[in-house]
Amino acid sequence: MKFATAYSLSLDDKLSIYDVRDLNFDETAAYDSDKDSFLCPNDACRAAFEVGNTLATFNAKNVNYLRTPHFKNRTGTQHIDGCRYASLHKAASGESDDTREDNFPSEFVLTRRSYPRKTPAAVSQGQALPAPANPPANRVSLPVSSSDTPPDKTSVFAHPVECYVSNIDDKDRLKAMPLKIGEHTATYWTFFKKIEYLQDNKGLIYWGKVKAIKDYTSSFRIDFDKKVWLDKKPYSVNVYLSKKLIENYRKRTAFLEQIKAAASSERALYCFFYGVTPELKQVPSKKNPEQTFGVFSANIENLDHLIIREAPGLQTF
Ligand SMILES: [Zn+2]
Secondary structure, eight states: OOBSEEEETTTTEEEEHHHHHHHHHOTTSOOOGGGSOEEOSOHHHHHTSBTTOOEEEESSSOSSOSSOOEEEEOTTOOOOTTOTTTTTSSOOSTTOOTTSOOOOOSEEOSSOOOOOOOOOOOOOTTOBOOOOOOOOTTOOSOOOOSSSSOOSEEOOTHHHHHHHHHTTTOHHHHHHSEEEETTEEEEHHHHEEEGGGGGGOSSSEEEEEEEEEEEOSSEEEEEESSOEEETTEEEEEEEEEEHHHHHTOTTHHHHHHHHHHHHTOOSOOEEEEOSOOOEEEEEEOSSOTTOEEEEEEEEOOOGGGEEEEOOGGGTTO
């Protein structure tokens, strides 16, 4: 049984596992999911037990993961009768499938969710939970429903990407699931665009197999395997990541770990990005600087909206 969200005791809020990952890697936030307690997202169920009745996390800290991150029951986790998470302790049917993301957010929010800290009133193990509190009025965060239904929005790019990657064998599902980004509403299927077809539409999530990652003095360059065809001529595609951008990134360490592992990896890797559309540019030839050649290129502006990862299902797709 996978939980789309869990109640975080330290933040007094419901988080997705992608929120937890974002917090774990954020060097400006003193957060460590190993020191937090995650409880059933069902308010009534949670209130019935002591805070030691926790859920476990899966892939909350692994920078380069293959299997879908999630919350899950521990062996001894209890639920009240009628809790929707109670009957699903064990895989009853094929439904409990750890290998896909079942919670499709219908909106990818471009401004990052903030996670206001609960005042560090000592909450010790064994203490009964207070009744669910009303959120403070000054809280700036995505609306969190008071029910236990999964949140409909996310600001963590890895979440919609995992939905797409882990469900790539189910085209009908991807075509049925709506996704909104900014003013643009489409389905998961149409929002994710293979890099070679980037001329079809602007403002999509482009993705493609990585051919090479070049480490330059002031930037990394990610070259894509596939080429873009224009007027019957093939053009290479790449994106640049400025090192200055990375240096100032709040998830700098995790990002460098990801890109350095990627640069030296022998395995097939895929890059997903949102926010910029590579455009045809003329750049000087290295061998003959008098000459120029065309390449589709873009500078990544927001590292939150770029992912390099393995995605075995995409190899045959
Ligand atoms: Zn429960």
